[in-house]
Amino acid sequence: MTDPLHKIVIVGGGAGGLGLATKLGKKLGKKKKARITLVDVRKTHFWKPLLHEVAAGSLNAFEDELSYLAQAKWNHFHFLPGRMCGLDRDDKTITLAPINDEAGQEVVPERSLEYDDLVICLGSTANDFNTPGAVDHCLFLDNREQAERVHTTLLNHYLHAQASHEKSPELNIAIIGAGATGVELAAELHFAAIELARYGLDAIQPNKVNITVIEGSERILPALPARISSSVHKQLQKMGIVIQTRQLVSEITNKGLNTKSGDFINSDLSIWAAGIKAPAFLKDIAGLETNRINQLVVRPTLQSTLDDHIYALGDCASCSLTNSKGEPFTIPPRAQAAHQQAELLTKSLIGKVLEGQAPLTFTYKDYGSLISLSRFSAVGNLMGAITGGDMMVEGRMAKMFYISLYRMHQVALFGRLRTGALIIKDFIGKTTRPHLKLH
Ligand SMILES: Cc1cc2nc3c(=O)[nH]c(=O)nc-3n(C[C@H](O)[C@H](O)[C@H](O)COP(=O)(O)OP(=O)(O)OC[C@H]3O[C@@H](n4cnc5c(N)ncnc54)[C@H](O)[C@@H]3O)c2cc1C
Structure with missing residues (x-):
């Protein structure tokens, strides 16, 4: 029997995709207005901008990872583990590669998954x-x-x-x-x-x-x-x-x-x-337009240039806009961009499913950039609403803003109350752990 609900499939539960799945789950999935499915090759989410801290040992990744299955249960969406490896635009299906165990034995065979709207947010790797x-x-x-x-x-x-x-x-x-x-x-x-x-x-x-x-x-x-x-x-x-x-x-x-x-x-x-480069299998996938680093080229609505039902956001998307002076610019591959695009798509897809509205147009707000120099300091600039202009920040204040970026990501996933509890947990944890992971 075919599923009568509108099917929104989000592939990639990273900085952009997981927030999108969480919000659509709460707004559409909970009320059975649409079936939201998140696909990710991993079983847990870890916020990528913290990876350099894991590499140095200043952060233990196991303490900050989030189970996709649990997040799905709490927020009324479905989670399907798997690696997207193909797309059929005529059938409106994506293909997920077989899952093998460590010895190479097949655990789950190749599958296909139907969509009415597909959001691709697979991120990027180093180039x-x-x-x-x-x-x-x-x-x-x-x-x-x-x-x-x-x-x-x-x-x-x-x-x-x-x-x-x-x-x-x-x-x-x-x-x-x-x-x-x-x-x-x-x-x-x-x-x-x-x-x-x-x-x-x-x-x-x-x-x-x-x-x-x-x-x-x-x-x-x-x-x-x-x-x-x-x-x-x-x-x-x-x-x-x-x-x-x-x-x-x-x-x-x-x-x-x-x-x-x-x-x-x-x-x-x-x-x-x-x-950076987007995953190689995206290159010209199902005839969609891609650029030289495999990013899917999207319109300002974040729809792919050749298919209204396929959206892309974050690092795997190439989105060109014009600024207030009429100059063209391309959205940078950053967590704040993925987050803002996910916010826009949340509104667009809710409007589409509930009211049959046309997709909204993305505008990018650059809130500035912050560079963390470990425990020593942070440097960056803050733009727009917070400062009323472009203000350079350094030291403790910059560090505070830098940490708040991750906390904002947690608010998008858990809400304010649970994020508050996590801040307290982290604070207490710091007093009982060495400053560095030593194993
Ligand atoms: C060390 C480091 C530090 C950074 N620091 C900052 C910073 O301070 N500020 C900032 O704004 N940005 C920073 N960035 C960049 C930022 O992490 C990315 O721009 C952001 O994560 C992009 O979000 P995304 O949702 O597009 O992709 P990602 O967050 O990378 O998520 C992609 C998801 O797709 C999944 N996936 C990939 N391929 C497949 C597949 N075939 N099938 C199914 N699932 C798949 C992955 O498992 C992952 O969960 C940093 C990046 C790195 C590496």
Whole structure:
């Protein structure tokens, strides 16, 4: 028997998709006005902007992950685990790849899932631009498992040094890419080096951890205003972090990085944090328009350019708008953009299902950017409603705003009351845990 309810399928429960599923579940699913289904390849949600903290060990991912099944139950939507691998626009179905266990045995066969409206929010991964050696010799930071691998590899270097009795061992860490991810990771790793020595893993002294950040542009944080870039640059230098700009990495080996200018940078631990690309299977999927980094091209309504029933948001979507001066710009791949797009689609889809309304048009409000420099500081700018303009913030105040970004994400998922309870839980937890995950 076919389901008479309007079927909204959301693929990808990340910064944008999970908030959308939660709100549509509460507004439409609860009243049986539509059937909301969230599909994700993982069983738990973890907010991606915290991954660099997991990598350094300053955050234990298990304490902050959220079960999709539980969130679905609490908020009246359905959760289906699975990896989207295909789309049939004529049949209005998506294909989910088989699920195998660790030994490769099939647990769930390939399935298809019908939709009336499909929202694709699959996020992005780092773009290594096919640099030779990157896949074999770099670690990445695209999901929780990868971030944990960075942490484990870091700890293994420390354990090895501790057991080897080598005199004054060094650890060379190279981070490729000085966007927000690379810069924040560098500061977190500097913090980790201090803390690991404090907790007794002191064979490698903090001043023997050589962190180098390599950036192709002429300054770090090229997407942010120059004054933020310059302030962060100075603070990283104070921590002893080496910054190499205008350097393009040409090859990565197990000893380090070769650059196009002919330099060699020693590295025991290389982490790729440059560029983004959407999942490869999206490239021209079912004849939809995509760009050179596999993002689905969408109109300002967030509908794909060629299909009114397919929407895309967040990092896997390319959405171009014009600003108040009439200049074109593309929405940046950031959590605040995914969140705002999810808010718009919530209203659009509710209007469509309940009133048969046409989809709304997206306008992007840039509230500014904040860069966290671990426990040491934060730097950024706040724009618009909060400040009445563009205001640079640094230190404790900036850190407070930075933390509030995650809290706002939690409010979208849990409401204010439960977020308040989580803040108290986290505060108490801090007094009973070491400052760093040491295992
Ligand atoms: C270390 C780091 C720090 C960052 N810091 C900031 C910051 O401070 N501020 C900021 O604004 N942005 C930051 N970002 C960027 C931000 O995380 C992204 O812009 C944001 O998460 C994008 O949201 P999204 O919903 O598009 O995708 P994501 O949040 O990446 O979610 C995508 C979801 O899709 C699922 N998925 C992927 N493929 C499939 C598939 N084939 N089938 C089913 N499910 C699938 C994934 O499991 C995931 O749950 C940071 C990113 C990183 C990596």
